[in-house]
Amino acid sequence: MSDSEKPKFKRELTFTTITQIPKVESTCKDACCTEKTAPLQNDSACNDSCCTTSSDTANSIPSQNPISPASKTYQIEGMDCSSCALTIENHLKKIPSVKSVNVNFSSGKAHIEHENEAEEITKEVSKIGFKATLLTGRTIKVDIPKDTSNQNLLIFSGVMLLAAYVGSYTTMPTFMVTILYALSVIVGGYKPAKSAFYAVKSGTLDMNVLMTVAVIGAAAIGEWLESATVVWLFALGNLLQSSSIEKTRSSIRDLMDLAPPEAWLHHGTNLIRKPVEEVHIGEVIVVKPGERIPLDGMITQGESSVNQAPITGESIPVDKQVGDIVFAGTINEHGSLEIKVTTLITDSAISKIIHLVEEAQEKKAPTQAFIDKFARIYTPIVFCLALLIMVIPPIVGFGSWGEWFYKGLELLVVACPCALVISTPVAIVSAIGNAAKNGILIKGGAYLEIAGTINTIAFDKTGTMTEGKPKVSHVFASKEVLAIVRTLEEYSNHPIAKSIVQYATENGIESLHGENFRNIVGKGIQATIGDIEYFAGNAKLFLELNVPLHNFEEQIESLQKDGNTIVIVGTKHELIGIIAIADTIRKSTVSTLESLKQIGIQQVIMLTGDNVGSAKKVASQTGVTRYFAELLPEDKVEVISQLQTEGFKVAMVGDGINDAPALATANIGIAMGGAGTDTAMETADIILMADNLEKLPHTIKLSRSALLIIKQNIWFSLIIKFLAITLIFPGFLTLWIAVLSDTGAALIVILNSMRLIKYKS
Known part of the structure; x- marks a missing residue:
């Protein structure tokens, strides 16, 4: 998502080491936040867990592959280029009983809404040279019988080619040599020619069309050796490409074998x-x-x-x-x-992981979408250009027809954009699969690309940098006050509230009867016990109530300097007690932040709703670059927005629930602790399945490596094309070398991308 699409905020903030943001009125009207505009709770002394929203709608890039609820999903075998997916789509769209069809090259799946039988769909797909298998329900791993027909045809075609080549140097009659070459062409080129026929019929010019035209043209001018060699090399390249890409697609589904x-x-x-x-x-x-x-x-x-x-x-x-x-x-x-x-x-969790990853693999990254559009325009232009090269020079008397016809055929073969088109999707599928095996879920290629550009990371404090399991450290309250606090806090799911309830329970403090509970977002909680209204929360709450703090001011200041979070208890008229809560820093936090700095993250920032003393203590222990304290959820959004206006690419790391607005505003939202938490899985763009930050540096480095490999693939593909084209006109390039350069470049691109499957940081 571009910065222009992110929410904008009018209020300017001036950043200092310690920042206090002006208060913002809550829209919550009840103990349970029922209004959609209610901000989320985080780090406040008391808040209700129902005050949540999801960044899924605000921070998701719409899938380019919408799936109808009534559609059926098919596994497609044999696609080694995105033009194959387009050919299947165009062919099936012409069938009246097919209402909609979307074929995704990256995942190798087709989502088809149709009224006829599934067998008819599989037959139609087989007509154009591919194999479709219906997936029922949420199929995690489908065992598809291995099709060896392509290998057999390749071997037979190769034997005929070798026999003809050897025969041409013996006493074998010329017509027999030609027949062997022709058999090699027919056997090896039947499937590509069939696919080419349906591609043209459906209005697509894919590599099968270009290669078929080149083979027929070579045979027409008597270049049978070249024609047969082109077919065999093309078939071999397709087989190797398909095998490699299928391995990439299925690598994540192999996780299911673990159960x-x-x-x-x-x-x-x-x-x-x-x-x-x-x-x-x-x-x-x-x-x-x-x-x-x-x-x-x-x-x-x-x-x-x-x-x-x-x-x-x-x-x-x-x-x-x-x-x-x-x-x-x-x-x-x-x-x-x-x-x-x-x-x-x-x-199960592992099934959900696989399902989410396969959905992610179907979402096109911006680079992939651009190259696909480019290829759809580029291929017809090259086809027309090859025809002009075949016709124009001999018409004007510049060379013979045979010479320029051959050069036109070479251009057709060289110009196949296959290596360029697969340069991005194979790399993205490999990287997403690697991430999943390391406990990281990346929800699409777009998020992978964005993560590779991040230079600033903002962390929520409680539950992210710290354990999120605070404990009561000091109590300045009687047992009667503790009973009141327990009564108030039992209605909150906030970690601080839970710690107080646990402390009271362990010390035998019973709760009282309360009513009219109301959550005050970012400040605390209120309830009526007996005939008196009681409040529990932070200093902001009691300052708004105009209740003086002087009775406990020294204790509050001292405890906050030591890094404690303070819960104040009182009525509208006086304070009756305070409770200090302390959290511990995660063991992985310091090492993770140090690793992030070493890999070039410029700013490591901590955001918290806690007091300045608590924030300062955690900041000094973890080594963050900057920190911002006493923030309401909407204030965190403004901090993120201000960082973006300063020119930083910002990732926000939180728990995936309470920090949803900030996660949505950041360039990339990262939730941690996704294992066993459905909400976290549905929230951010990237999910760290473990409840710690250890995998965050790997996520950033993997994303950067994926971007680097994508750039390598694109430049390599373009350079190979340019070199091959420049060799056509001096006559240094033969047709079979042109095929070798095309299929070879595609294989090198695939193998380079597959390095990401085994990538270790």
């Missing part, structure tokens, strides 16, 4: 094995030491360390005990576990 196909369940006193598809929610499965966990669930008995690398990318196993959530595909390191199933296999 075992069967699970152990109790049956009386015995254990029985049952296919995971037949296990229902609520059933209890048994996972022995060393086994992979077959389904998502909650541990009901036992404890162990679980290797969660397939889901979160974490290299160190995580200790699990009763009540903890575990994911399908992860490994139970030691200790037997009994797990209550919470999701079906098709809705």
Whole structure:
């Protein structure tokens, strides 16, 4: 999303080391924010979790591949260029029973809305040289029988070509040599010629058309060796390209193999094995030491360390005990576990990851969209230019017809834009697959490209840079006041509220009867207990109520300097107590921020709703470049906007829920802790599945590497084309070398892109 499309804010901010933003009135009218314009809570002492929104609508790039709810999805085999996808689309659109069709080259899938039988669709696709397989439901991995017909035809065509070539140097009659060459051409060129026929019929000029014209033209002027060689090299190149691209497309789906196909369940006193598809929610499965966990669930008995690398990318196993959530595909390191199933296999975390990644692979990046448009214009122009080269020079007496006809054929072959067209999508699919295997979900090529340009990263503090599990550190309140605070805070899901409720529970403090609860966004909470209105929140709240702080001013100032967050309790007339809350910095935060600086991130910024003292302490311990304290959610949006006006490309890192406005405003929104959190998966543009920042530097470096490889591919493709074209007119280029340069360039581009699959930072 370009900066011009981002929200604009009129209010100017002056940045200093410590920033206090003027207050903004909340639009919340009730304890649960029902208005769509209500800002989100974050870092305030008390707020309600229902005050949320999603950046999905505000910060998503519309998919270029809208899928109708009634459409069916087909896996397409054999596409090695985006023009193949266009040919399939144009062909199917001419069938009356097909209402809509969208074929995506990157994912190798077609979304088709049709009224006829699926078998008719697969037959139509096979007519133009491709294979379609219907996918039912949310198919994670489909086993498609390997088609060896192309290999067999390639081998037979090669044998005929070799026999003819050897025969031409023996006493074999000339007509027999020609027949062998012709057989080689027919066998190897039948499928491309058939695809070319339907491409022309559907109004598309793809590489099959260009190559078929070149082969027929070479045969027409008696260049049978060149004609057969062109066919064989073209078929070989197609086979290698298809194989490589299919490997790239299916690499992420191989994750599904990590989840075992069967699970152990109790049956009386015995254990029985049952296919995971037949296990229902609520059933209890048994996972022995060393086994992979077959389904998502909650541990009901036992404890162990679980290797969660397939889901979160974490290299160190995580200790699990009763009540903890575990994911399908992860490994139970030691200790037997009994797990209550919470999701079906098709809705497991690993299935969602694969589903989201495949959707992401279908979203075209800006570079890819531009090159596709360029190729659609470029190919017909080149075709017309080749015809002019064949005709104009001999008409004006500059050379013979045969000479210029041959040069025109060479131009047709050299000008195939295949390498250029696949330079971007294969790189993006490879990078997105690599990210997913490392516990990073990138929701599309556009976001991958943007992430590669980021030079500033803003972090939410609580729950992102810190553990997000604050604990009560100091209490200046009686048991009666603690009972009032517990009553107020029980209606909030904010981490600070939870810590107070936990402290009160551990100390045997019972809650009271309260009513008329109201959430005051960014400031605190209010309720009536007995006949008195009580408030719990930050200093802003009580300053607005005109309640003096002097009774507790010294304690508040001292505690804030030590990095504590203060929750003040009182009425409209007086303060009755204060509670100090402290959070701990994540172990990974300091090393992550240092890594980001080393890779060239210019600004590392912390945003928080906490007080200045708490922000200053965390900033000094983590080494952030700048920090901004006492921010309401809308203030964070303004900070991000101001950074963008300063010329920075900004990524915002938050929890994916409370920071949604800031995530939406930033050039790229990054949510962490996506594993097991559906909301986080739906929110930001990039999701770090693990609940820590360790994978953030890898995300930035991978994105930059993808951008570099895309540029390498584009320049390499253009340079090869330019060199080959310049060699045509002096007569240094032959038709078969032209084919070799085209298919060779495409293969090199694919192999260069596939380096991203194994990329490690």
